[in-house]
Amino acid sequence: MFGLLCMALMAGALVSPSLTPSQAQQPAPGAPATSPTASPTTGGATGPAASAFGTQGQQSGLNIVVLDPAHGGTDPGARGTGGIRESEIVLDFAVQVRRTLELQGFQVVQTRQGNENPSFDDRSATTNAQRGAVFVTLHISSTGLPGTARVYVNSDLPPVANAGGLIPWDRAQAPFLGLSKAFGDLVQGFLAQRFKGSPDTAQSASVRQLRTTAAPAIAVEVSSVTVEDRADLDRMAPGVADAIARGTAAFKPSYVVPSAPGALP
Numbered sequence: 553m554f555g556l557l558c559m560a561l562m563a564g565a566l567v568s569p570s571l572t573p574s575q576a577q578q579p580a581p582g583a584p585a586t587s588p589t590a591s592p593t594t595g596g597a598t599g600p601a602a603s604a605f606g607t608q609g610q611q612s613g614l615n616i617v618v619l620d621p622a623h624g625g626t627d628p629g630a631r632g633t634g635g636i637r638e639s640e641i642v643l644d645f646a647v648q649v650r651r652t653l654e655l656q657g658f659q660v661v662q663t664r665q666g667n668e669n670p671s672f673d674d675r676s677a678t679t680n681a682q683r684g685a686v687f688v689t690l691h692i693s694s695t696g697l698p699g700t701a702r703v704y705v706n707s708d709l710p711p712v713a714n715a716g717g718l719i720p721w722d723r724a725q726a727p728f729l730g731l732s733k734a735f736g737d738l739v740q741g742f743l744a745q746r747f748k749g750s751p752d753t754a755q756s757a758s759v760r761q762l763r764t765t766a767a768p769a770i771a772v773e774v775s776s777v778t779v780e781d782r783a784d785l786d787r788m789a790p791g792v793a794d795a796i797a798r799g800t801a802a803f804k805p806s807y808v809v810p811s812a813p814g815a816l817p
Contacts, residue, residue, distance in 0.1 A: 625669025739799030
């Protein structure tokens with residue numbers, strides 16, 4: 553398994569058909585999903601959310617972090633020679649990240665609690681159904697300098713030609729790219745303080761897990777599964793959790809979101 557950047561670049565080369573409205577609104581386990589299609593001109597959500605809250609909606613601040621331990625189930629992610637599995641480590645990291653975020657006053661929603669493998673669309677739908685949320689997906693790479701951590705935000709998405717003026721499911725991240733970059737830079741700055749050799753700012757890549765998310769969204773990738781002793785990675789978890797929590801808290805004042813889930817900021 554390649555690192556997240558390699559995986560993301562390969563994913564970007566694949567053609568993924570847009571979901572139909574009925575597919576886009578399929579609920580994720582435990583959460584009623586809402587299609588993230590929205591009008592780029594009015595900023596209003598379409599579908600049930602728009603009728604419930606109106607095109608403008610009341611405003612509410614950031615209060616929810618959707619935490620995504622990547623992979624799971626039949627997809628172990630990156631694997632090290634010592635039997636280290638990415639899907640297991642990120643689940644353990646999520647425990648510390650969640651605890652630290654909750655101490656900062658955030659509500660945390662996890663996309664998986666155990667060894668399940670929700671689809672990319674289910675993970676996005678969990679986020680898009682929330683009000684006042686950001687999305688953080690956790691990864692362990694198979695490349696990079698051990699002991700470092702990187703934040704990725706989705707790269708620019710191509711313009712969408714749509715006669716109805718709607719943003720389709722597979723371009724849901726497009727209106728949030730600027731916010732995602734601001735969020736990612738804050739988290740990366742705190743990671744750089746903790747882990748020498750880490751970049752100072754977030755990097756861009758075509759990350760499938762971020763593309764369909766209608767909220768500020770980042771991927772945090774820790775290096776790497778190639779370490780001989782898993783304890784080297786486990787020791788990074790508190791620092792990663794602290795950086796994510798501090799970055800989220802620093803980002804909170806700059807993000808005022810519509811009350812309608814999935815609507816544009």
